[in-house]
Amino acid sequence: MAKINTIDYYLKTAWQSVANSYNQVAAKVGLTQASGYVLINIRKEGTAVSQIASLLGVRSTSLSRMLSSMEKQGLIYREANVLDKRSVKVYLTDLGLEKRESAKEIVREFNDFLIANMSESERAKLESSLVKIQQLSQRFLQDKSKA
DSSP, X not given: OOGGGOHXXXXXXXXHHHHHHHHHHHHTTTOOXXXXXXXXXXXXXXXXXXXXXXXXXXXXXXXXXXXXXXHHTTSEEEEEOSSOTTOEEEEEOHHHHHHHHHHXXXXXXXXXXXXXXXXXXXXXXXXHHXXXXXXXXXXXXXXXXXX
């Protein structure tokens, strides 16, 4: 099967293009696509490392290097739960709050660009198709786990 004939090929290359665009713009404010995504998803009351890992689709151990880098940049700080030292929450610093606003603005600008260059019908079809692919992916996993 030629890679050009697979749905996942188009999904992967589209996402790589989006991520590369984000990375190029985010680099101008000292961020990456991934670090911006992390900043956007950290709540005021802190966010568990395991939750961030789940959002990024990586293991907590793989996330450690990125969080260490973000900590060195002064964007975040981590605190262990007093009752359970294995549970760690991530919080934003003042600089992290500032950079989060930059990341949100980049996301808004990119989405505004997409919306301006797609018809409402194209956008609705794309969203519907992506939701369906997500649901089918979960169903595929469930079917495979039963086999």
